[in-house]
Amino acid sequence: AQSVTQLGSHVSVSEGALVLLRCNYSSSVPPYLFWYVQYPNQGLQLLLKYTTGATLVKGINGFEAEFKKSETSFHLTKPSAHMSDAAEYFCAVSDPGGYQKVTFGTGTKLQVIP
Amino acid sequence: EPEVTQTPSHQVTQMGQEVILRCVPISNHLYFYWYRQILGQKVEFLVSFYNNEISEKSEIFDDQFSVERPDGSNFTLKIRSTKLEDSAMYFCASSDSGTGWEKLFFGSGTQLSVL
Numbered sequence: 001a002q003s004v005t006q007l008g009s010h011v012s013v014s015e016g017a018l019v020l021l022r023c024n025y026s027s028s029v030p031p032y033l034f035w036y037v038q039y040p041n042q043g044l045q046l047l048l049k050y051t052t053g054a055t056l057v058k059g060i061n062g063f064e065a066e067f068k069k070s071e072t073s074f075h076l077t078k079p080s081a082h083m084s085d086a087a088e089y090f091c092a093v094s095d096p097g098g099y100q101k102v103t104f105g106t107g108t109k110l111q112v113i114p
Numbered sequence: 115e116p117e118v119t120q121t122p123s124h125q126v127t128q129m130g131q132e133v134i135l136r137c138v139p140i141s142n143h144l145y146f147y148w149y150r151q152i153l154g155q156k157v158e159f160l161v162s163f164y165n166n167e168i169s170e171k172s173e174i175f176d177d178q179f180s181v182e183r184p185d186g187s188n189f190t191l192k193i194r195s196t197k198l199e200d201s202a203m204y205f206c207a208s209s210d211s212g213t214g215w216e217k218l219f220f221g222s223g224t225q226l227s228v229l
Binding site (some may be wrong): 036041042043044045049053090092101102103104105106109 | 118120146149153154156157158159162172196199207217218219221222
């Protein structure tokens, strides 16, 4: 069975500082990995995904994530935090063979301090 | 960008009552899903639906749950006899492909409170 673990349920950064949200996965097969963002009172929105190919993937709003197989990690980063980045972020994994189910982590709430 | 819409945004019900959560997926999508998130816990897969039948369901999706696409636009989740532990945010999602890596479009959720 696949799973993802997000380290830190709450992360606070200053505006302009580096954002680093951690995600480690467990999968018996090469996984597909995702980051979703949820703004208050809104649905889940896909930030970026890794399927195959380049291990550094770029997403919307300046976010990127790097797939590191040796570390079973898929951490999300952004060089400079903006106030509008305050939201909850979910890492997720999908088994390419079990195509219809996405397994989510518990989420990390990002607070951006002015 | 096209949206998945869910109604109502909040639903309060008494234990043992039936509830129906409604979703309007994106119009050209063929695959539909329900997920839920109990407060402080993970977003969990409940069920996927394609071609008017359930294609996969989780162990959470027991006989108390059912899904239906009653017409060409709505997709509903029915809980027959609600329990306290059914209190959660329920998300509907749709996609134009059945492969998990395709982009899932999520609605903003229905917060269900069972008293």
